[in-house]
Amino acid sequence: MRRKLTQRGKERRRQLMEHAAGLFAERGYHPTSVADIVESLGVGKGVFYWYFSSKEELLAEILREAHQDLRRRQQQAIGDEPNPVTRIELGIRATIEWFLEHRKYFTLFQFAASDERFAPLLRRNHDVAIADAVRHIKEAIVEGHIADQNPEMLAEAIVGTVNQLTQTYVFERSEPVDRTAEAAVSFCLHGLVGK
Amino acid sequence: MRRKLTQRGKERRRQLMEHAAGLFAERGYHPTSVADIVESLGVGKGVFYWYFSSKEELLAEILREAHQDLRRRQQQAIGDEPNPVTRIELGIRATIEWFLEHRKYFTLFQFAASDERFAPLLRRNHDVAIADAVRHIKEAIVEGHIADQNPEMLAEAIVGTVNQLTQTYVFERSEPVDRTAEAAVSFCLHGLVGK
DNA sequence: AACGTTCTTGACCGAATGGTCAAGTGCTCG
DNA sequence: CGAGCACTTGACCATTCGGTCAAGAACGTT
Numbered sequence: 001m002r003r004k005l006t007q008r009g010k011e012r013r014r015q016l017m018e019h020a021a022g023l024f025a026e027r028g029y030h031p032t033s034v035a036d037i038v039e040s041l042g043v044g045k046g047v048f049y050w051y052f053s054s055k056e057e058l059l060a061e062i063l064r065e066a067h068q069d070l071r072r073r074q075q076q077a078i079g080d081e082p083n084p085v086t087r088i089e090l091g092i093r094a095t096i097e098w099f100l101e102h103r104k105y106f107t108l109f110q111f112a113a114s115d116e117r118f119a120p121l122l123r124r125n126h127d128v129a130i131a132d133a134v135r136h137i138k139e140a141i142v143e144g145h146i147a148d149q150n151p152e153m154l155a156e157a158i159v160g161t162v163n164q165l166t167q168t169y170v171f172e173r174s175e176p177v178d179r180t181a182e183a184a185v186s187f188c189l190h191g192l193v194g195k
Numbered sequence: 196m197r198r199k200l201t202q203r204g205k206e207r208r209r210q211l212m213e214h215a216a217g218l219f220a221e222r223g224y225h226p227t228s229v230a231d232i233v234e235s236l237g238v239g240k241g242v243f244y245w246y247f248s249s250k251e252e253l254l255a256e257i258l259r260e261a262h263q264d265l266r267r268r269q270q271q272a273i274g275d276e277p278n279p280v281t282r283i284e285l286g287i288r289a290t291i292e293w294f295l296e297h298r299k300y301f302t303l304f305q306f307a308a309s310d311e312r313f314a315p316l317l318r319r320n321h322d323v324a325i326a327d328a329v330r331h332i333k334e335a336i337v338e339g340h341i342a343d344q345n346p347e348m349l350a351e352a353i354v355g356t357v358n359q360l361t362q363t364y365v366f367e368r369s370e371p372v373d374r375t376a377e378a379a380v381s382f383c384l385h386g387l388v389g390k
Numbered sequence: 391a392a393c394g395t396t397c398t399t400g401a402c403c404g405a406a407t408g409g410t411c412a413a414g415t416g417c418t419c420g
Numbered sequence: 421c422g423a424g425c426a427c428t429t430g431a432c433c434a435t436t437c438g439g440t441c442a443a444g445a446a447c448g449t450t
Contacts, residue, residue: 030225044399114306160359191386239429
């Protein structure tokens, strides 16, 4: 659905995406109909299909942009920090903070991962995130900061830990981001036994 | 939907659950219709509603039984191992092995967690798993095997790590369970820096 | 003002979907 | 055998959904 959009058009498009993302996260993708989206926005159904060719494309677009935004935030947080271990730590903190501010995308990512139609897209996003982390881990190994293990596995483990702790403590229990980030960083760096 | 079931009835019920679980995991819960389930089983629609009051109840039942089965497997694997750290390790291995044999439930758990209607049930299951792990962790702390940190957070981190590694290596890349379990255990025990 | 383009409307459509039910089959036990 | 309960059938129903489209409104450009 490539169209020429005026400024007004771009804003409508954004509005639709933001609004739909909220509804999808709240009530689920399938139970939220296109009619629900446009009605709660007070516009006709044609508006939706002017900006998106299908409901599926809409969610794909939402997921793509959300991932882009998260990644930007991570890179910005890391800046030009020279120590790779510190970079990992900054990345973890930035991720948790971003999810706190964009709670709805957490649910969306989770749903999309379990749906045949969106899993491949999400998988690509995930791979990018892993590749980012792997770069820092490899550097940290070279510099002797961390033990020489499979960097990819370590990256996956970090992602798993961060997601789980974010879900449980930041979302379900409203714990402060700091304490959660602290725990995530500590676990990732030292595990159960370490330190 | 409490009914008196004969042996024949119990088998039908199991058959429906097994079969539906497979379809749900493969094509997703919403896209799989009740008609799909009964047709691919070669029975009439009435059969379904004889054993389950709704499609929703069916999935809830599947999730409940799957969790029970996984937990049984964990307890059986742990046996009467005296060392709490070893118990954690055995639990991790048993979990990964169980998921390898019951791949479909992994997808189902993931979907259910993102659906308003099933999230509470899944949350209860999750809490039971965390409570199990916390018991071992507390004991390990008392015995001085691992550092004195919040046991619940450690348990959540372990679950997150195991799930992520299982998803990526066992399912998506068909890596051997052993290597995955090894990595998970190593990360959980020592983190990035440790050892 | 006039014209082409962008945007909006909302009735409409065919194709599901979850769930019901009256009717019937087959098993079991007295 | 026959009565009663467990199970099965599949047509049927109300509803909903994603998506279309002909018609027209708003906007920008000249």
